[in-house]
Amino acid sequence: MxxxxxxxxxxxxxxxxxxxxxxxxxxxxxxxxxxxxxxxxxxxxxxxxxxxxxxxxxxxxxxxxxxxxxxxxxxxxxxxxxxxxxxxxxxxxxxxxxxxxxxxxxxxxxxxxxxxxxxxxxxxxxxxxxxxxxxxxxxxxxxxxxxxxxxxxxxRRFHSVEDLQKDLSMSCDSDSDSSECRDPEHKIKDLGINKSKSSALLDLMGxxxxxxxxxxxxxx
Structure with a gap:
């Protein structure tokens, strides 16, 4: 073996x-x-x-x-x-x-x-x-x-969870009315990014x- x-x-x-x-x-x-x-x-x-x-x-x-x-x-x-x-x-x-x-x-x-x-x-x-x-x-x-x-x-690097929310909102403003666009928090949860993990992620990204x-x- x-x-x-x-x-x-x-x-x-x-x-x-x-x-x-x-x-x-x-x-x-x-x-x-x-x-x-x-x-x-x-x-x-x-x-x-x-x-x-x-x-x-x-x-x-x-x-x-x-x-x-x-x-x-x-x-x-x-x-x-x-x-x-x-x-x-x-x-x-x-x-x-x-x-x-x-x-x-x-x-x-x-x-x-x-x-x-x-x-x-x-x-x-x-x-x-x-x-x-x-x-x-x-x-x-x-x-x-x-x-x-x-x-x-x-x-992709985000400076904060709030920045991610803003990016998601901007990308969904005009062209889509899907549930993911109406609920950015749901998308954030799916990506596995939340406030309890953000400090480690930000530290890593620099x-x-x-x-x-x-x-x-x-x-x-």
């Missing part, structure tokens, strides 16, 4: 791609490039079998540091593409080389059973939480678990635009 389980695990496939570099502007003077990370897997290690998030180089650096610390040096981690002091956002060759290096790094990371058990890796690959929130979630200092953070990645959970498996 154990041999059969080991064989099943060996047949599981995880594919990862780093693609679609985009320039993101913090303000007029500061900008950076982030990359889309697409994951497709049939591994039981992952909560979601397909996912897509965007990460920047500095977040890859954070991930490597966390994995190295959490593994207690029992695993020799692959290197990231080196940080180039002359890296240019307008140099397509430099961007392409970095992107290939980041993908190679993730491909090697995903071959380690020990690293696959690290919560930080799963949050990095399958949530759009910031570094600070990933650290807090992995340490159990949030109202939501790692699995919940991954599952909720891609949900309050800044940077932490908006906007990933989707079909993103381009």
């Amino acid at each position: 154990r041999e059969e389980n080991d064989h099943t695990k060996s047949q599981q496939i995880t594919s990862v791609w780093v693609r679609d570099p985009r320039i993101q502007k913090n303000d007029f003077w500061h900008a950076y490039i982030d990359y889309e990370i697409c994951l497709h897997t049939d591994s039981v290690c992952f909560t979601k079998k397909t996912s897509s998030v965007r990460r920047r180089y500095s977040e890859f650096v954070w991930l490597r540091q966390k994995l190295q610390a959490n593994s207690l040096l029992r695993v020799r981690l692959p290197e990231l593409p080196p940080k180039n002091p002359f890296f240019s956002l307008n140099n397509a060759r430099q961007i392409g080389d970095r992107m290939k290096g980041l993908q190679k790094f993730l491909e090697q990371i995903l071959q380690s059973p020990l690293l696959l058990s690290d919560s930080c890796l799963h949050l990095f690959l399958q949530s759009q939480l910031s570094v600070a929130k990933m650290e807090a979630c992995a340490a159990g200092r949030t109202h939501y678990s790692v699995a919940q953070a991954v599952e909720r990645c891609g949900l 309050t800044s635009q940077e932490e908006t959970l906007s990933c989707s498996s079909g993103s381009t």
